[in-house]
Amino acid sequence: MELLLNQVFWTAMAANLVAQTLKLLLYYRLEGRFQWARFLETGGMPSSHSATVSALAVGVGLKEGFGSTLFAVAAVLALIVMYDATGIRRAAGLHAQLLNQLVQELQEVLRKGPAPGPLKELLGHTYLEVLVGALLGALVALLSFYLFPAA
Secondary structure, X not given: OHHHHOHHHHHHHHHHHHHHHHHHHHHXXXXXXXXXHHHHOOOOOOOHHHHXXXXXXXXXXXXXXXXXXXXXXXXXXHHHHHHHHHOHHHHXXXXXXXXXXXXXXXXXXXXXXXXXXOOOOOOOOOHHHHHXXXXXXXXXXXXXXXXXXXX
16 A cells, blocks of 8 residues: 555656657647557657656655665666667567568568558657657656655
8 A cells, every 4th residue: 555655656657647648649739630549559759668767767866865776776777668668679660660561562462361460560769759758757757756745
């Protein structure tokens, strides 16, 4: 039950919610329609993973001190998540995009047989998406701790 009162936890969750909501609104602005599935999707602007781990690290730093071992753990975790988002997951998304193109070309050549569904291409993030997510998470953490100081 202590988790329900943990400001650092809720700060990280709020950053995720804000990032996912901004993603939904941004795609509405770009495409002119709500795609509710985007709210739960990975990839896109801003990076909700980056926002979450950034808020977590800043929240830990504000609560425990930026020189604490706990902050070091949270900061390293955040760096790993952001590196993964721009590296491995981004490359996997680019591979999925290429494979989807190859499948379409093969289907045109064969014009028959089973049609496999497309692979998910929006897996990772660009450096800008990760940077915006990280800054958003830090901002949510700062607002959380300054607007709702712990007793």
